[in-house]
Amino acid sequence: MITLIKVRDYDEASDKAFEVMKEYLKPGKVLGLATGSTPLGLYARMVFDHEENGTSYQEIRSFNLDEYVGLPITHPESYYAFMHRNLFDHIDIKEENAHVPSGLGEDLEGQARAYDEMIDETPVDIQLLGIGSDGHIAFNEPGTPFDSGTHVTDLAESTIKDNCRFFDNDISKVPTQAVTQGIGTIMKAKHILLIATGANKAKAVKDMLEGPVDEVCPASILQRHEDVTVIVDEAAAALLDK
Numbered sequence: 474m475i476t477l478i479k480v481r482d483y484d485e486a487s488d489k490a491f492e493v494m495k496e497y498l499k500p501g502k503v504l505g506l507a508t509g510s511t512p513l514g515l516y517a518r519m520v521f522d523h524e525e526n527g528t529s530y531q532e533i534r535s536f537n538l539d540e541y542v543g544l545p546i547t548h549p550e551s552y553y554a555f556m557h558r559n560l561f562d563h564i565d566i567k568e569e570n571a572h573v574p575s576g577l578g579e580d581l582e583g584q585a586r587a588y589d590e591m592i593d594e595t596p597v598d599i600q601l602l603g604i605g606s607d608g609h610i611a612f613n614e615p616g617t618p619f620d621s622g623t624h625v626t627d628l629a630e631s632t633i634k635d636n637c638r639f640f641d642n643d644i645s646k647v648p649t650q651a652v653t654q655g656i657g658t659i660m661k662a663k664h665i666l667l668i669a670t671g672a673n674k675a676k677a678v679k680d681m682l683e684g685p686v687d688e689v690c691p692a693s694i695l696q697r698h699e700d701v702t703v704i705v706d707e708a709a710a711a712l713l714d715k
């Protein structure tokens with residue numbers, strides 16, 4: 474079941490997302506974390522809450538959704554670096570408990586399977602998601618099987634263009650592959666929190682919520698999950714029937 478929360482703008486979306494996330498910032502909880510611009514406001518609120526209220530992450534574990542293939546973790550646009558810069562370096566989560574899939578090494582598919590095994594042993598309590606303008610979740614592009622596990626994938630042309638802004642607007646610098654949790658992996662999370670803001674997400678939001686459940690729109694599978702919260706701002710909600 475999807476609970477839809479409509480807010481005015483990005484700031485309100487981040488406030489609402491923090492309200493939902495706050496319930497999970499407790500010892501023993503397992504967080505599924507995401508990258509992209511969308512969760513930055515939420516991460517800023519988590520850092521503020523840690524500093525002001527002393528909310529501790531010592532007994533919290535996390536699993537990130539995805540990582541580019543071939544970028545060293547020291548590259549500022551690696552998702553490993555992104556997570557440290559925007560969240561992990563500012564809270565007290567233990568390095569060994571903050572998992573980001575690796576996009577480096579000889580046996581990426583083997584590492585991907587091991588990542589899924591870890592998640593099976595440590596089920597995710599709340600999975601945070603953004604959405605791509607083509608309806609992708611994590612890096613599961615249109616056409617990805619709904620039962621997929623963590624795997625290596627080619628990025629869609631539109632995703633490479635969307636992410637160009639993080640690579641000096643130089644398309645040749647954007648990695649063309651990523652390791653991503655599969656849709657099947659994501660669907661195992663007990664609660665899913667998806668945030669979508671801005672006009673370039675409006676079509677994907679409509680397809681996700683009001684379209685058929687179809688691999689053409691990967692996020693549409695969320696209609697089959699039992700506990701999803703979707704937070705949309707006015708611009709992202711613009712094409713919805715209600």
Ligand code: GLP
Binds near residue numbers: 604605606610
């Ligand atoms: C990236 C990430 C996704 C993210 C999406 C949207 O490609 N792999 O996890 O949800 O793009 O990004 P943004 O939040 O910057 O719009």
